[in-house]
Amino acid sequence: MLQQRLDRINELRKQALSNPEFVESAKAHEQALNKEVSQQQTHNKKPKSLSEIYQGYQFGNDTH
Template sequence: MLQERLERINELRKKAMANPEFMKSAQAHAEALQSQQHTAQSKRSKKPKTLSDIYKGYDFGI
C-alpha cells in the first residue's frame, strides 16, 4: 500500500517536472522565497546596541 502510494507520487512528480508551465511557476516561487528570506535577514542583521554604545558621551561624575 505504501509502495503504491510512493510510486503514484513519483509518477505525478515526473509529470510536473516535464510541464514547462509548472517549472516556470516553481522558479517564480523560489525567487519570491529568496527575496523574502533576504529581506528578513537584512532586518535581523542589525547589531544590537551595547550599554557602552547607549551611554557613550554621558558623564556620570564617577
C-alpha cells in the same frame, strides 16, 4: 500499499516536472522566497540590550 502510494507520488512529480508552466511557476516561487529571506536577513539586527532600551530612565528613589 505504501510502495504504491510512493510510486504514484513519483509519477505525479515526473509529470509536474515535464510541464514547462509548472517549472516556470516553481522558479518564480523560489525567487520570491529567496527575496523574502534575504530581506528578513537584512532587517534582523542584533536585539537591544536592556540597558539600551531603558537608557535615560531613572529607577529607584523617584518621588511621585
